Amino acid sequence: MNEQKTNDLILQTVTKLVSFIILLFSFYLFLSGHNAPGGGFVGGLITSSSIVLLLLAYDLKTVRSILPINFIYVAGAGLLLAVLTGVGSFVFGAPFLTHTFGYFHLPILGKTELATATLFDLGVYLVVVGITMTIIQTIGEEE
Amino acid sequence: MIVIAKIAVAILILMGALICLAASFGTLRLPDMYTRSHAASKGSTLGVNMILLGVFFFLWFITGEISAKILLGIFFIFITSPVGGHLICRAAYNSGVKLDERSVQDDYNGIRNFVIKRKEDSYL
Numbered sequence: 001m002n003e004q005k006t007n008d009l010i011l012q013t014v015t016k017l018v019s020f021i022i023l024l025f026s027f028y029l030f031l032s033g034h035n036a037p038g039g040g041f042v043g044g045l046i047t048s049s050s051i052v053l054l055l056l057a058y059d060l061k062t063v064r065s066i067l068p069i070n071f072i073y074v075a076g077a078g079l080l081l082a083v084l085t086g087v088g089s090f091v092f093g094a095p096f097l098t099h100t101f102g103y104f105h106l107p108i109l110g111k112t113e114l115a116t117a118t119l120f121d122l123g124v125y126l127v128v129v130g131i132t133m134t135i136i137q138t139i140g141e142e143e
Numbered sequence: 144m145i146v147i148a149k150i151a152v153a154i155l156i157l158m159g160a161l162i163c164l165a166a167s168f169g170t171l172r173l174p175d176m177y178t179r180s181h182a183a184s185k186g187s188t189l190g191v192n193m194i195l196l197g198v199f200f201f202l203w204f205i206t207g208e209i210s211a212k213i214l215l216g217i218f219f220i221f222i223t224s225p226v227g228g229h230l231i232c233r234a235a236y237n238s239g240v241k242l243d244e245r246s247v248q249d250d251y252n253g254i255r256n257f258v259i260k261r262k263e264d265s266y267l
Binding site for chain 1: 218
């Protein structure tokens with residue numbers, strides 16, 4: 001995987017395990033932001049930190065081949081999503097960025113509270129991941 | 144039951160704090176970088192893990208909440224902290240930090256400059 005003969009075996013093996021734990025924890029923090037500490041910002045930062053760990057253990061090229069994403073588009077999609085959740089309240093005649101919630105019966109989870117603020121949070125999450133990864137990849141590839 | 148749990152939690156947290164203190168004394172007193180890293184990484188891993196285990200048992204027995212976050216934190220520190228110590232030691236060795244003069248053997252001596260040579264074409 002690496003052309004240069006470095007002995008990064010320990011770091012790379014641990015990264016394979018640990019980055020999934022970090023991704024799972026960031027997903028947990030993102031979903032728990034309504035009733036507990038967490039939310040889109042922290043979740044996005046921790047997700048991008050797991051990708052940064054991959055960048056440190058492997059090459060920039062390897063990570064590009066794993067995640068062939070232009071992260072500027074991720075940030076743009078997040079901004080678009082956040083604005084659309086604000087604009088969507090105009091459809092129901094409410095002021096801008098009015099959020100609502102409801103209780104639904106989901107198959108496995110049972111009675112769950114679903115709020116439209118989660119969609120706004122998803123926008124924040126995508127913006128944070130996109131901006132952080134764009135900054136770090138831009139710094140990393142300049143020599 | 145509650146009294147036994149409180150005593151066990153107190154012992155765990157106190158032992159963890161004392162092991163962290165011993166690790167910091169080792170970091171201060173040991174002669175060169177490698178023995179210091181030996182003290183710091185091992186001691187702080189065990190100390191922090193014992194403190195976290197004490198907090199986990201406190202939350203479990205006293206407030207009745209099983210916190211998976213703390214278990215995940217214990218697992219995470221147990222994996223990552225020795226790897227951090229390993230990487231710091233390897234970086235120090237490759238950048239030429241001397242061993243203590245009382246050391247008798249250095250088996251890596253011939254291949255020390257290996258990473259320094261490829262510093263030009265590394266990414267980060």
